[in-house]
Amino acid sequence: MKSLWKLWMTAAMAVLLLAACGQDSTEPAVKDESPAQIEKEAEAAFPVTVTDAVGNDITIEEAPDAIVSMMPSNTEILFALGLGEEVKAVTDFDNYPAEAAEKEKIGGMEFNVEKIVSLSPDVVFAHESALSTGEAGYQQIRDAGIQVFVVSNAVDFETTYVTIEQIGRLTGKTAEAEQIVSDMKAKVEEIQAKVADVEPKTVLVETSPRPEIYSPAGDTFMDEMLKMMNAENVISDLEGWVKVDPEEIVKRNPDVILTTYGGYVEDPLTEVTDRDGFDSVTAVKEGAIADLDADLTNRQGPRLADGLETIAKAIYPEVFGE
Template sequence: MKQKLWVFLILVILVAAGCASPAEKDKKDDKKQSEHKTEQSIKYHRIISLMPSNTEILYELGLGKEVIGVSTVDDYPKDVKNKQKFDAMKLNKEQLLKAKPDLILAHESQKGMDNKVLSDIEKKGIKVVYIPETKNFEEIYGTFEQIGDITGRKSQADTLVYDTKHRVEAVLKDVPKHQKAPSVFLEVSHEPEIYTAGKSTFFNYMLEELQAQNTFDDLTGWKKVSKESIIKHNPDVLITTEGITRSDYLKIIRKRGGFENIDAVKKRRIEAVNGDTISRPGPRIDQGLKALRDAIYRDEQ
């Protein structure tokens, strides 16, 4: 259930994040640069993280003890089960204030979704930092550095960037040789409607890095697609990122009329990958990338 909630949360947040104007993003960048100059000497001891990826970064930077609260969909590392939970989709100002945080890490889209709550929190003297959406590995590494700068853990962040970058490079280096890029359909959600990732998304970027073709690269962003359009695009591989098993996904596919004509179904190329590691732009992204690589090229390894 948590994985399904996380899929829904990430869809809503990423779609909302795409609505920010270039001018707004420029202002955020200018503000971020000025903040970096003054934040490094400040130590935070009561941190609330409203995104699982930010939580994982904080723990990797050695700040697990300073984290006092996380989102209701946080489930990694195991220690988060002992932290106070906050509904990132519907923030409660009184609950946040009662926790007495000195730093809140939120996603940039939450500035629009929960603008009044978080702006009121800032007026109380509590630092609120909005972490931007990431669409490639370099931006993920930039997030590590941003959080490291804010929390006074720059050297640890540099080490995390170095280690993660080398693990990612090792995964990409082992992509099997192939003559034609396989066409891949990534199913982000199947209930109540089918969603996938188009261009300008991190999922599409990962497919390109793995030398595969996104079946729906003719779309942009996170989109709802019909069963008929999936059949028409005729992918070589069907992959769910929803956190269900391969056998459960196969049962879902078998109930869809017309899918028996898709090449992926004919060749039994129906796969499942961990929805957390592939969708969270954090320290475990190499694990998600490896799982995606192995799912795409299972018959070629």
């Protein structure tokens, strides 16, 4: 009986040793990341269906070879995803990256439907902000058998992230889209950490000069960005894009004034400081006036985190060593 027990124990130990040796000798699985495998995985992601801003389910059967972008922010996303070759046409206002300016043009708010249809795109990326003037044209494109995906008009960073991921899914660039979003989030967190403990400043952002000064008030993307920067929009009690009277600006006395119309005014700084009564405004007295790149701070795409950093540096130069 004792011999049988020893024999059983010996056999059990042998099994365990063999198993251990097998584990030690087994090479770890190496994921195939060759171009052919990546392409195969991308193909496997299709067909894909995504619901757009107007509630339409858009189904793409395979990675698109021909794309038309109807908004500069869409174009920036597409190029960031590595789809510059696939983008066949853009609007008259697309200027980034430089290659976008070389693409065929389809117009602006009034776009050329016939031109778009003639290009036979696999998908057209339209935009919710242009629905009031563009919906009839979008429908004509749909009626021609072309998929139209209406991108949401983002009012915050989270919606921008979703937009990038949606466009990535529809074009077979899911991994690239996730990386872009991850990089943006990391940069935003880094910027916010730097301004987390500062004394908040009041800010006025002007998007047009005299005689009609327009500014983003509460419930706007810019208002959201200012909050993210631990700053206070001096007209946050108002809503949307509002025309602001110069006397009201003096009354509210912002610590910082930011303009975004440098491309249309020769000297944005003088445009602000030469106004009657503005010599008493804190922003003017302390020279806290800066003109920002409107495209960088307004376009809801991959460069938006850079735009946020630009805003933060303009408001809190002492924090960023500017």
